[in-house]
Amino acid sequence: MKQESIRKALEETIGSRIRTIHEVQGGDIGVSLYVEAQDEQYFVKYRDDLSADVFLCEAEGLAVLQQSGGLSVPAVHYAGAIPGQTGGMIVLEWIERGPKTDSAEELLGQGLAAVHRQASVTGQYGFKQNNYIGVLPQSNRWDSSWVNFYREQRLLPLIKMAEEQGRLTEIRRKRFRQLLNKLDTYLADEGKPNLLHGDLWGGNWLADLDRKPILIDPAVYYGNREVELAFTELFGGFSHRFYAAYQEAYPLLPDYEERKPLYQLYYLMVHLIHFGEAYGPSVDRVLARYT
Incomplete structure (x- = not known):
């Protein structure tokens, strides 16, 4: 234009x-x-x-x-x-940008914990409307089961998109089928639906001139907060001060590390569809771990 x-x-x-x-x-x-x-x-x-x-x-x-x-x-x-x-x-x-200082990172961790403490009034996972992650459609139909939500509205739509793009090898197809069939052995419906930014990587927050953190480019829904933290760890961009501040304000469950790669799989699939086979090996590693 x-x-x-x-x-x-x-x-x-x-x-x-x-x-x-x-x-x-x-x-x-x-x-x-x-x-x-x-x-x-x-x-x-x-x-x-x-x-x-x-x-x-x-x-x-x-x-x-x-x-x-x-x-x-x-x-x-x-x-x-x-x-x-x-x-x-x-x-x-x-917004005039300032440096991402240690104090800004701490405020981000504390603030994100406060965001996550906002629970869905319906007690269900999802959102009042569908939205987008990047330009990919993101389904947010309400569901009382987190396992069902993550299977049906996060992984399955991306598997279908990848299939349409010719990005599902036979081994990926087989391993995804195995993973979906036993997803409830890795995930549980415990806890409450947390308000999530939904697309929180290092480029989707900034600090203003007062060193106050600002969130941008959301893909919000109510889900399990472990998904959000898992994505922050996928590509980096967050310091130890951020994680320490978050953990002090709203500690994660001790076995979060066991589920982290499974939650990163959603974002790896988004990148596979957006940017191509460069992300394929990372997808394969996660699938091999759980299947």
Whole structure:
């Protein structure tokens, strides 16, 4: 999309003349922009070949996280269709970034524990609507069983997508079948459904100039918090201070380490589908461990 077209769309959306607009880094699913209007600065993310629903779901996730009171998120000024154009966009407050200090990491760990202590009012796993992880659809149909939820709405949809892409080798297919059949020997329905960010890797949090942690790009639902912690460990980006602060505020069960790779499997499958066979060996290692 030409910059003049997005400029006009943004001026219509925010109701103010834009002084400066230029592309910046931020996210993998769209074009990211720094926008300076007459009275405020904005971070804008858009994509003209992507449904507006993706950005509406992101806005909803940010709102739910904000309501939890555990950690801050950017204010949402607009989310939805691009006025007069195809595709969708989200307009957020611009946050000047500061360093990810030890104190910021500690606050992140404490804040994430507070987010996770927010339980589903239904007592079930899922969310009031489906949403997305990256650009992949994420099913959130309510389920009273965590084992069923993780099997039916996390692993199975990705297995199907991988099959359609030709990324399921015969041995992967066999091992997934074995794993799904005995998933309840590794997972249990104990505990309560925790509010999760859902896509918390090192790039989806930042620190502002006051060294306060800010969450971005959520894929929220109510699930088992071990999934969230497992993903933070998959690609790194979190210090010992983060984990120590979390554990002090909301200790994990001692046998979490036994389940961690199984929960990382979901995110490895997301990356296999998004980015290709480079993630295949990691998927295979997890499957071999449990089958």
